[in-house]
Amino acid sequence: MKKFKSYFLLLFEGLRTFAKASKWGTFILVILVPIEALVPTGIIFSIQKVTTELTKGSAFSMSWGIFWAVLLLISNIIPPATTAISGYLTDILIANINQKLIEKSSEIKNLEVFEDAEFYNDVETVRSELSWRPVNLIVFTLSNVRYIISLLSLLILLFNYTWWLPLAIIIVLVPQSLIHYRIQQEAFETLVTRRPEARKMNYLLEIALNRDYAKEARLFNVFNFLKKRYWTLFYSVHKEENRVRLRQFGIALAFIIVSSLVSAFSFIYLIFQVRSGTLSIGIIVGFASSLVAAISASNGLVEESDLLYDTLMWLEKYLKLMKRSFDKSGNIKISEINQIKLENIMFFYPNEKRASLCGISLEIKKGEKIAIVGQNGSGKSTLLKLLADLFVPTKGKILINNVDLREIKQESYWGKIAPVFQDFSKFKFSIGDSISFGKMGEVEKALDFSGLAEFTSETQLGKEFAGTDLSGGQWQKLAIARAFYKENAELYLFDEANSALDVQSEKQLYRKLMELASGKTVIWITHRMTSVKLADKVLYLKDGRVIGFDAHENLLKNSDYASLYQEQFD
C-alpha cells in the first residue's frame, strides 16, 4: 500500500514536471487523451446499436451509423495531434531537465562530492538515460491514462451483459499488476546495483572510440583486453537480468491462460443465452468486441504501467538528485585578500585513511610571492585546492583577512582567485569563449600575455566541433591566459603551470606574472627549482607536512632542501 502511495505521488510529480515544461501542451493533452480513450468503447457501442436496430428494422440504425462515422473520424484525428504535442512536450521537458542539472551542479561548492562513488552512480543513472527517459515518461503516462479510461468504459459496457465478467477481469488484473510491479522494481534495482559494472562497460567503449585514447590504445594494443573485459562484465550483469525476464515471462503466461479461460467461459455462456432467446444477436457482437478490447486494454495496462513504473523510478532518482542539498557557502563578501592564515590544517580525502596534509600552519601576506616545492605526493596540489576553497580542511582553519573561509561567500572569494591547475580543463569552445566564457574584456591582451598572440579569439577549438587542436604547451598557455584575463584577481594560484612550457616561454611566463601580479599574492607549485629565486618565501612540503617556510637562501641551510635544489643542477 505504501509503495502504491509513493507510486501515485511520483506520478503526480511527473505530471507537475510536464505542466512546468508547458502548461498549454499539458492542458491540451489532458483534454484530448480521455476523448481518445473513450472512442473505442463508443465505436463498439454504436456497432452493437446498429446491429440491434437493423435486426429490428428500425430507422435509428442510420443515426447510430453516423455516430459511428464521427467517432471513427475523431479516432483518426486525435492520435497524430497527441503525438505532435507530446513530441513538443518531450523536447521542452528534456531542455528543462538539462537546465536544472546545470543549475544543480553549480550548487556544488565542495568538490568532495565528486569523490563519492554513490553520487557518481546516481548522477550516471540520471545522465545516461536522460535522452530517452523523458520521452517514456510522457508516452507511458499518456498510454496508461488511455488504457485506464478505455478499460473502465469497456468494463461498464460489459457489466450490461454480465455482472460477473468485469469483476473476474479485475480479479485477474490486480494480482497480475502487483506481481509485475514487484518484478519491475527488482529489475530496476538490479539495473541500479549493476550500474558500476555498466559504467565500466561504457568506459571500455570510450577507450576504444575516444580520440583521447586513440594513440595508446593502438600502440599498446589494448583492444583484445577491452573485448575480454567487456564480455566478463556483460555476463555478470546479464545473468541477473535474464533471471528477471524469465520470471516475468512465466507469470505473464500464467495470467494469460487464466484470463483466456475466463473469457472463453463467458463467451460460451453468452452463446447459450442468445440461443435460448434471452439476449439479442446485437448484444453478442458488442460483447465479443468489448471483451477482446477489454482483455487487450488490460494486458496493455499491465505492460505499459510496468514500463511507466520503471520510468517513475528513474524520475525518483532525478528528483532525489534535485532535492539533494549541498554544503552552503558563507555570506561574508570580501573585496580584497590582505592576509591568508592557515591554522593547523589537516586534510583527508574522502574514504582515505592517510592524511594528505598534516598540521599545516603558516601565514601569507598580500603581495607575497610564494613557491611550493616537494616530491610527488607531498600534498602541494591538495594545499592549493584547499586555498582555492574547493575542498574544506578536515581539521583546522583557513583565515582570509582573519575571517574563517567557511564564513566567506564562495563566489566573492572565487572572483578574486586566478588559478591554473595541473589538470586544467580543455574547453572546446572558441578561444575567446574558453578564456572569457561570454564576459566582455580584452581576450587578445590575455592571449598576448600568455604567448598565444598568433591565435585569434574566434578560433574554434576541438576536432569534434570541426575546430583546431593545440599542442600540449599551447593548451597550458590557454589555461594561463584564462587566469591572466581575470583582471581584478587578488590571488594567483599556479599548479605547475610551467610543466609543458619551453624554457623561453617559461621565462616569459614568470616575467609577465610578476609584472601583472605586482602588489598581488602569487603562489606557485614547481618542480623546476630555477623559479624559487623569484619567490619571497619557499614552502617545502614532505609527506603532507611543512619542512620549511622561508626565503630560498635561508632554506638552503636545510640539507634536505639543499640537496633537492642541488640535484636539479647536477
Ligand SMILES: Nc1ncnc2c1ncn2[C@@H]1O[C@H](COP(=O)(O)OP(=O)(O)OP(=O)(O)O)[C@@H](O)[C@H]1O
Ligand atoms: N582525489 C584524491 N583522493 C585520494 N587521495 C588523493 C587524491 N588526490 C591526491 N591524493 C593523495 O594525496 C596525497 C597528496 O597528493 P597531491 O596531489 O597533493 O601531491 P602533489 O605534491 O601535488 O604531487 P605531484 O608533485 O605529483 O603533483 C598523495 O598521497 C595522493 O595519493
